[in-house]
């Protein structure tokens with residue numbers, strides 16, 4: 001049987017954006033899972049952010065799409081087209097799981113939740129032409145997981161990924177992860193993670209965990225110790241909370257994290273506005289002294305970038321200015337976005353009465369104002385313009401070089417080089433991209 005797995009283009013409206021350096025994780029992982037549970041299946045992977053697809057001649061018995069909310073319209077359009085040609089399609093992932101009825105209108109089959117427990121059955125059903133409409137995945141322990149198949153996607157990717165756990169202990173209302181992975185955090189056996197990273201040809205990785213150290217500090221320290229013993233000249237980045245580094249073992253965690261190749265973390269700063277932070281239920285993960293925590297991480301030789309979301313009902317235009325001020329005060333860069341009420345989140349329910357429900361899912365790109373604001377100055381235009389201006393200011397060359405100069409020598413050279421590379425490439429991309437979104441089509 002011929003199986004094709006497709007990762008959608010990253011841009012709004014299904015337009016490919018820049019050459020993303022990261023290989024799309026889900027399709028490579030599912031290819032590894034396929035090889036494990038159905039080794040006779042012929043697998044083809046397509047990264048639609050890099051490759052144009054000839055939908056008329058795509059030769060496959062089953063086509064699988066992995067996607068987030070913003071990719072849904074592009075996936076639905078092309079899956080509808082394939083099905084008219086008699087090609088079977090299957091969907092999985094976060095958006096499909098939170099809106100199964102909508103997804104089923106555009107696919108022959110869908111998987112709700114995690115695929116590991118049902119993938120073998122699905123491939124057997126597909127091979128015998130008895131695909132069911134819905135498969136309910138379930139949360140299995142994370143032992144003996146397959147390694148991603150990294151020899152199918154062409155051409156070269158600078159960065160690949162690994163994950164060591166599923167789930168996050170925090171309750172942020174805008175995040176989709178908790179509903180997807182459940183209230184409990186599951187961990188992969190440390191030796192299996194170390195084996196996967198050590199055996200990979202890749203040098204740079206994203207650790208996909210939603211919280212690279214906040215799920216269990218003792219386990220994180222053990223993991224980093226084993227990684228530092230077994231991997232050489234390999235580096236990785238990840239996302240994390242700030243409360244964990246304020247734990248009494250915080251310094252030890254950072255020391256071993258650095259030795260294990262950790263060179264940058266993106267932390268959920270979320271907002272400078274305490275009312276908004278409370279509204280987001282994102283206060284706990286900050287700990288008592290979050291500025292001190294960021295200094296502690298950088299002093300350990302690990303660069304920091306902030307996640308900041310702007311435009312909540314409690315925000316004003318001043319909050320965009322305050323976001324720039326905190327980046328300057330802490331000498332860090334930031335991923336800034338407009339608050340996006342994703343389906344299936346508590347935030348979506350809370351903002352339901354404000355949301356512009358006529359907007360398509362591909363506007364849920366974190367670059368758009370998607371709801372009516374109660375502050376008269378926080379118009380859609382003003383919010384989107386303020387985001388662009390903020391991104392421009394954050395990534396000016398003088399600011400980028402000032403941040404590199406302030407990075408402690410302990411991280412030299414990898415933390416400095418990766419920080420320069422990330423700030424110059426992502427910075428230039430996100431400004432050009434935001435400008436393109438605001439310029440008349």
Ligand code: B12
Nearest residue numbers: 010024025026029064065066068069092093114115176366
């Ligand atoms: C890696 C990642 C990224 C990477 C890579 C993206 C890519 N090309 O895939 C980068 C950093 C680029 C990224 C960017 C963004 N991301 Co992101 N990202 C993730 C992250 C951390 C891991 C996803 C992943 O690949 N996991 C590894 C794979 C193996 O696991 P999996 O996808 O869960 O797959 C399993 C099941 O879902 C299922 N499955 C999944 N797909 C399919 C397909 C089929 C056919 C089948 C059968 C099964 C199946 O089977 C798998 C095994 O069980 C998730 C958080 C999370 N924990 O899920 C957020 C997440 C997916 N991202 C999210 C968002 C919102 C974004 C951004 C919009 C954020 C922003 N501010 O801009 C951008 C958008 C980028 C863009 N333009 O597309 C949200 C999506 C929510 C939603 N409803 O859409 C998530 C859930 C984070 C969150 N906290 O809510 N992201």
